[in-house]
Amino acid sequence: MAGDSYSSALLTGAETTGELLALSAVEAGLRLTGVRTGPGRAEFRAPLAPDSLGPGRRLPPTLLAVAADAAVASAVFAHPASSPTGVTVELRVDQLAPVAPEARHLDVTAVALGVTDGFGSGRAEFRDDRGALIAHAVGMMVGDSDGRAPLGPGSDARPPMDPEAVRIQPLGDGSARVDVSEGLLNSRGMLHGGLLMALAQLAQEHCHATAGATLRPLRLGVSYLRPAPGEGSLHFRSEYVRRGRRLWTLRTEVLRSDGTIAAIATGTGAISGVPVRA
Numbered sequence: 269m270a271g272d273s274y275s276s277a278l279l280t281g282a283e284t285t286g287e288l289l290a291l292s293a294v295e296a297g298l299r300l301t302g303v304r305t306g307p308g309r310a311e312f313r314a315p316l317a318p319d320s321l322g323p324g325r326r327l328p329p330t331l332l333a334v335a336a337d338a339a340v341a342s343a344v345f346a347h348p349a350s351s352p353t354g355v356t357v358e359l360r361v362d363q364l365a366p367v368a369p370e371a372r373h374l375d376v377t378a379v380a381l382g383v384t385d386g387f388g389s390g391r392a393e394f395r396d397d398r399g400a401l402i403a404h405a406v407g408m409m410v411g412d413s414d415g416r417a418p419l420g421p422g423s424d425a426r427p428p429m430d431p432e433a434v435r436i437q438p439l440g441d442g443s444a445r446v447d448v449s450e451g452l453l454n455s456r457g458m459l460h461g462g463l464l465m466a467l468a469q470l471a472q473e474h475c476h477a478t479a480g481a482t483l484r485p486l487r488l489g490v491s492y493l494r495p496a497p498g499e500g501s502l503h504f505r506s507e508y509v510r511r512g513r514r515l516w517t518l519r520t521e522v523l524r525s526d527g528t529i530a531a532i533a534t535g536t537g538a539i540s541g542v543p544v545r546a
């Protein structure tokens with residue numbers, strides 16, 4: 269399958285998204301597999317290695333963000349009223365609870381909430397294998413109904429992504445740089461939307477560390493304004509919106525090398541370390 273196999277596999281009546289995700293480099297690198305799909309619905313599963321969890325037994329940011337994007341996109345593009353292909357324009361993830369110590373896999377279930385005039389919204393629930401609700405995501409997709417071709421020359425025929433490649437280069441002023449490599453691209457040849465969210469999370473953690481604080485992430489939302497190209501570098505520039513006694517909100521602009529904004533990420537977290545204020 270070429271090009272937009274991501275969603276077309278769902279529409280051609282595949283019983284599972286496994287065939288698709290086996291070919292999808294980013295999802296395969298995270299061992300995220302499709303369990304089943306149906307009209308306006310998609311289910312995914314990923315193993316949870318005990319040593320892969322973050323502080324407070326949080327889901328790894330990359331798995332959380334990529335699974336959110338993949339699940340919501342799959343559900344929306346599998347909706348009978350949806351265009352078969354398209355892109356993510358808004359994605360928000362709320363982290364609700366830690367993963368149970370004995371949990372060994374993650375189940376992600378997504379449903380399309382509605383598709384109208386080329387736009388579709390969906391919601392995904394993340395549960396550990398004890399059934400506990402860990403996180404939820406909402407997203408909005410826009411279909412390719414205006415006839416625009418995929419960006420290309422993307423391809424799914426790439427080796428699985430190395431999760432270690434999802435990293436930022438911290439800069440001294442609290443901002444960060446990311447060199448976009450081929451392993452981070454989706455089938456359209458642009459930076460995978462879930463990976464952009466994960467990189468924004470890492471960039472925000474770096475900014476908090478520069479401010480001397482540790483935060484427990486509660487919510488991260490990304491607006492995808494323009495495609496993030498599949499080569500070159502991106503600059504993640506962060507600025508605090510508010511620093512309260514319990515909650516801090518940080519806004520991160522993701523800038524392309526031409527200076528235009530590819531995305532805006534807004535994250536809210538709870539202070540869990542003692543902040544050092546200027």
Ligand SMILES: CC(C)(COP(=O)(O)OP(=O)(O)OC[C@H]1O[C@@H](n2cnc3c(N)ncnc32)[C@H](O)[C@@H]1OP(=O)(O)O)[C@@H](O)C(=O)NCCC(=O)NCCSC(=O)Cc1ccccc1
Pocket residue numbers: 274337341354355356357410416417418419454455456458459460461462492493494495496528
């Ligand atoms: C197109 C739209 C969604 C809506 O735009 P509209 O309101 O209709 O406005 P407009 O048409 O003015 O375009 C706005 C700007 O965009 C540019 N441009 C647009 N189309 C193209 C093009 N074909 N090629 C090149 N550039 C294009 C256009 O030049 C303009 O730039 P300007 O402002 O003049 O400098 C835009 O917001 C966008 O691309 N956002 C990023 C979405 C994104 O990257 N999502 C994450 C990845 S997807 C994912 O993860 C899910 C998935 C996974 C795996 C596999 C498959 C899916």
